[in-house]
Amino acid sequence: MTPTTPATATTVDGTTLPAALRLAGVTLRLGSGAQQVTALDRVDLTVARGEFLALTGPSGSGKSSLLAVAGGLQSPSEGTVHVAGTDLTTLTEGQRTAHRRNHIGYVFQHANLLASLTAREQLLVAAHIAGRLDGSARQRADELLDAVGMTARADRRPHQLSGGERQRVGLARALLLAPEILLVDEPTSALDRARSRDIVDLIARQTRAQNTATVMVTHDTEILDAADRVRNLRDGRLT
Numbered sequence: 001m002t003p004t005t006p007a008t009a010t011t012v013d014g015t016t017l018p019a020a021l022r023l024a025g026v027t028l029r030l031g032s033g034a035q036q037v038t039a040l041d042r043v044d045l046t047v048a049r050g051e052f053l054a055l056t057g058p059s060g061s062g063k064s065s066l067l068a069v070a071g072g073l074q075s076p077s078e079g080t081v082h083v084a085g086t087d088l089t090t091l092t093e094g095q096r097t098a099h100r101r102n103h104i105g106y107v108f109q110h111a112n113l114l115a116s117l118t119a120r121e122q123l124l125v126a127a128h129i130a131g132r133l134d135g136s137a138r139q140r141a142d143e144l145l146d147a148v149g150m151t152a153r154a155d156r157r158p159h160q161l162s163g164g165e166r167q168r169v170g171l172a173r174a175l176l177l178a179p180e181i182l183l184v185d186e187p188t189s190a191l192d193r194a195r196s197r198d199i200v201d202l203i204a205r206q207t208r209a210q211n212t213a214t215v216m217v218t219h220d221t222e223i224l225d226a227a228d229r230v231r232n233l234r235d236g237r238l239t
């Protein structure tokens with residue numbers, strides 16, 4: 001039997017919003033034989049539109065696995081994953097890729113930037129591919145580059161940027177496309193305290209302004225207050 005979680009989620013202020021992301025009974029086994037690991041163990045999780053969820057947990061507890069499953073990059077061994085009303089586990093690979101592109105934004109620790117493009121071009125090309133490159137997208141791109149502190153380096157290519165700077169460009173690129181669901185892995189790991197605060201506040205603002213369902217994995221306890229809700233993973237189980 002497939003466990004069920006509600007199709008709506010109640011936010012901290014008590015309002016009920018449609019669930020943008022819904023994991024029900026999700027188990028993920030990785031590896032095989034004696035090496036097999038249960039990376040996620042019967043995880044139930046619902047995130048509403050406009051809600052900012054922080055996900056914490058020790059190394060190896062399954063945080064990246066949860067983001068990969070939520071983002072349709074990895075299929076669960078058991079359970080269902082609803083993204084914007086569609087169960088990803090019922091889609092073909094091609095359908096899943098299209099659904100991902102239309103609804104999900106990722107910011108991974110190693111931002112997948114295109115080597116030949118400047119920071120500003122990374123944003124503009126993403127908007128162009130999405131069919132949304134107009135004057136307001138150009139203006140918003142510059143605003144976002146400013147918000148992540150990258151205006152002075154907007155004309156540099158990835159190899160001329162630090163890891164943290166590359167990740168900030170990746171964040172600005174994801175925010176420009178204003179996805180329904182935003183999955184962010186350790187956005188402040190390479191940043192000092194003031195910059196971390198700027199970045200997490202930017203994510204919180206965007207979550208509210210664009211009605212995004214945001215899941216942020218973090219080890220940084222200083223930024224948890226920016227989230228609406230904090231969940232902890234331990235040995236693949238949500239606590």
Ligand SMILES: Nc1ncnc2c1ncn2[C@@H]1O[C@H](COP(=O)(O)OP(=O)(O)OP(=O)(O)O)[C@@H](O)[C@H]1O
Nearest residue numbers: 030031037039057058059060061062063064065066
């Ligand atoms: N391809 C794989 N094959 C087998 N086991 C794996 C594989 N990838 C991850 N694991 C294991 O799955 C578990 C969860 O890993 P995951 O990367 O999701 O944890 P995490 O909480 O994101 O860790 P960290 O904070 O160190 O990034 C760990 O025990 C890890 O060793």
